[in-house]
Amino acid sequence: MRRKAFNLYSTHLKQRFGGRVHKLSVDAGFGCPNRQGGRDAHGCLFCAPGGSGAVSIERNQSIALQLERSKQLMRRKYRAKWFIAYFQPFSNTFGPLAKLRHCYDQALAVEDVVGLAIGTRPDCLPPETLDLLAEYHQQTYLWLEIGLQTMHNRSLDFLQRGHDYRCFLDAYRQAKERGVRVCVHLILGLPGESREDILATAAEMARLKVDGVKLHLLHVLQGTPLGELYQQGQVPMLEMQEYVELAVDFIERLPPETLIQRLTGDGPRDILLAPLWSMDKWEVLNAIDDELRLRGSKQGDKYQSG
Numbered sequence: 001m002r003r004k005a006f007n008l009y010s011t012h013l014k015q016r017f018g019g020r021v022h023k024l025s026v027d028a029g030f031g032c033p034n035r036q037g038g039r040d041a042h043g044c045l046f047c048a049p050g051g052s053g054a055v056s057i058e059r060n061q062s063i064a065l066q067l068e069r070s071k072q073l074m075r076r077k078y079r080a081k082w083f084i085a086y087f088q089p090f091s092n093t094f095g096p097l098a099k100l101r102h103c104y105d106q107a108l109a110v111e112d113v114v115g116l117a118i119g120t121r122p123d124c125l126p127p128e129t130l131d132l133l134a135e136y137h138q139q140t141y142l143w144l145e146i147g148l149q150t151m152h153n154r155s156l157d158f159l160q161r162g163h164d165y166r167c168f169l170d171a172y173r174q175a176k177e178r179g180v181r182v183c184v185h186l187i188l189g190l191p192g193e194s195r196e197d198i199l200a201t202a203a204e205m206a207r208l209k210v211d212g213v214k215l216h217l218l219h220v221l222q223g224t225p226l227g228e229l230y231q232q233g234q235v236p237m238l239e240m241q242e243y244v245e246l247a248v249d250f251i252e253r254l255p256p257e258t259l260i261q262r263l264t265g266d267g268p269r270d271i272l273l274a275p276l277w278s279m280d281k282w283e284v285l286n287a288i289d290d291e292l293r294l295r296g297s298k299q300g301d302k303y304q305s306g
């Protein structure tokens with residue numbers, strides 16, 4: 001049994017909805033501005049051909065059908081009762097408002113879908129889109145998931161993200177002004193980032209009091225520009241224990257109320273080049289628990305408010 005020395009999202013969902021809630025990934029067909037508006041061009045250095053967070057989704061089916069099929073699976077596997085439709089791959093606010101509304105409404109019309117999680121980039125959140133999200137925030141349980149990865153502009157440049165930290169700050173501020181819950185995606189172990197750099201990002205997330213974070217480790221995937229650099233020996237990777245210690249350092253610096261939505265990642269196995277240790281997700285999660293236990297610490301222990 002994992003000790004909960006941090007504010008776990010799944011526990012929060014269970015308490016809020018009174019039963020097991022599972023996120024179901026859905027691909028609504030959006031493109032990405034960093035892939036020349038489509039899906040085929042290269043975008044961020046690490047992004048898989050099928051989009052970041054590419055998972056086994058039946059992409060050519062309607063939103064409703066994708067959700068219905070995953071629902072049956074998750075009911076059998078995890079006895080999930082309720083579901084959150086997670087618009088995951090590519091940039092799910094990149095489109096005209098009518099299309100966004102149409103997609104989100106289709107998901108909410110599926111039985112037992114109690115909320116939405118919408119993954120996107122900071123430069124895909126103009127005021128009118130944020131107004132729309134604020135509307136959904138009023139009517140359902142909504143999370144806006146913004147891919148940031150790091151607060152350091154030199155790393156954002158290296159990753160070819162196509163936006164800077166200021167862009168994130170503007171989008172974040174405007175989302176919070178509208179009351180929208182925000183989860184920030186971050187990558188630990190970026191080439192050229194020291195422990196101090198990573199902890200500076202943690203301190204910044206703490207300063208902003210973000211509602212949730214997803215911590216990812218850097219995955220190197222085949223078919224990506226990062227994969228090519230890796231094969232040329234130009235991408236140093238973290239060992240598992242290094243990642244575990246950084247993740248714990250990060251958690252300790254977050255406010256106790258920030259929801260931890262993810263502590264590691266499991267990249268698509270068929271195209272994963274490194275780190276191969278990440279394939280055993282439970283080993284990583286257990287090692288994080290062990291590290292917290294060993295330190296006798298918990299989320300918030302090194303949080304500096306003010």
Ligand code: SF4
Binds near residue numbers: 034047052089121147
């Ligand atoms: S913003 Fe997301 S979908 Fe677009 S290229 Fe980067 S990681 Fe891929």
